[in-house]
Amino acid sequence: xxxxxxIQRKQSGSDIGFAILMFVTTAFLVSTIYVVFxxxxxxxxxxxxxxxxxxxxxxxxxxxxxxxACFVGSCGYLVKPTPTWDAVARSGAEIAVVFGLIVLTxxxxxxxxxxxxxxxxxxxxxxxxxxxxxYVAYLVLRGFAGDGEGERKFAAALGILGAANLPIIHFSxxxxxxxxxxxxTGKGGGLAPDMKHAxxxxxxxxxxxxxxxxxxxxxLELAKERLAMVxxxxxxxxxxxxxxx
Amino acid sequence: MSAxxxxxxxxxxxxxxxxxxxxxxxxxxxxxxxxxxxxxxxHSGANLLVAAYAVLWVILxxxxxxxxxKQANLHAKIDDLEKTLDRAAAKLEKK
Numbered sequence: 085x086x087x088x089x090x091i092q093r094k095q096s097g098s099d100i101g102f103a104i105l106m107f108v109t110t111a112f113l114v115s116t117i118y119v120v121f122x123x124x125x126x127x128x129x130x131x132x133x134x135x136x137x138x139x140x141x142x143x144x145x146x147x148x149x150x151x152x153a154c155f156v157g158s159c160g161y162l163v164k165p166t167p168t169w170d171a172v173a174r175s176g177a178e179i180a181v182v183f184g185l186i187v188l189t190x191x192x193x194x195x196x197x198x199x200x201x202x203x204x205x206x207x208x209x210x211x212x213x214x215x216x217x218x219y220v221a222y223l224v225l226r227g228f229a230g231d232g233e234g235e236r237k238f239a240a241a242l243g244i245l246g247a248a249n250l251p252i253i254h255f256s257x258x259x260x261x262x263x264x265x266x267x268x269t270g271k272g273g274g275l276a277p278d279m280k281h282a283x284x285x286x287x288x289x290x291x292x293x294x295x296x297x298x299x300x301x302x303x304l305e306l307a308k309e310r311l312a313m314v315x316x317x318x319x320x321x322x323x324x325x326x327x328x329x
Numbered sequence: 330m331s332a333x334x335x336x337x338x339x340x341x342x343x344x345x346x347x348x349x350x351x352x353x354x355x356x357x358x359x360x361x362x363x364x365x366x367x368x369x370x371x372h373s374g375a376n377l378l379v380a381a382y383a384v385l386w387v388i389l390x391x392x393x394x395x396x397x398x399k400q401a402n403l404h405a406k407i408d409d410l411e412k413t414l415d416r417a418a419a420k421l422e423k424k
Contacts, residue, residue, distance in 0.1 A: 130374065132378055133375075139385055182388060182392045189388070190385060197372050304399055318413060
């Protein structure tokens with residue numbers, strides 16, 4: 085069973101690395117929660133609701149990581165159609181949707197206090213919503229359109245097209261007028277030193293978290309792929325009455 | 330000024346200092362409730378913060394639950410495959 089064995093070889097030896105990553109990620113997430121709530125000052129105008137910022141912005145960054153993984157996996161799959169590239173693309177899309185949903189719900193909760201309303205069709209909000217919808221479309225395609233070579237290639241094209249929106253989201257606040265704050269990239273006063281420290285910590289924690297989730301999801305996808313291959317091999321050998329059913 | 334006039338004026342002055350309780354007339358009572366528009370305190374910041382954190386963890390837990398279900402499904406398929414292999418091995422032994 086050569087195909088399944090090749091995937092197995094790639095998976096072996098990664099468990100220790102994954103355990104270390106999970107340990108470090110947990111330590112950073114706990115530290116971030118402590119620093120955000122215990123050591124970071126409360127914002128003068130908005131009050132305590134501003135603390136949403138320390139999880140909203142890193143979640144957006146984690147969404148970019150997922151989208152980038154989907155883009156890289158999709159490009160890789162179109163160049164060399166292997167189960168690993170496909171698993172990376174599919175897992176990246178899921179990570180992008182998960183963190184994108186966090187961004188799209190925590191943002192409006194902050195806006196309710198800061199702006200007085202939950203949603204407005206601001207360029208950044210609109211492009212972020214579009215980004216999440218693209219990856220939802222990707223996952224719906226993968227979930228309901230079968231798992232053949234053609235479907236995978238079509239999904240890979242969608243994964244590449246989806247990434248085209250990433251720079252638009254990033255530069256939308258600079259190119260078009262809107263209400264979304266620009267405290268990190270803008271020309272204003274920026275962040276107080278303690279707030280900057282908390283945000284940097286949150287960025288590290290969410291980057292590690294996104295990588296850990298991506299890793300876990302890729303491992304699961306590869307295991308599923310491997311099992312499907314073993315089942316096919318078993319059918320080819322005439323082992324099974326029940327698998328075919 | 331006589332002593333009588335002076336005591337009368339002092340009594341009137343004390344009456345002026347006492348708080349007056351005015352009865353609201355039916356015309357001045359509120360007849361409708363209007364929502365605040367553009368006010369800064371339309372939502373509690375603490376409640377919104379708790380809601381944001383709850384949403385964050387609920388989304389992550391829901392996704393992890395989905396992963397757990399996929400893994401459970403995978404284990405079930407592996408179990409089926411093992412049973413199939415055992416049956417095949419038993420058939421070979423009989424032969």
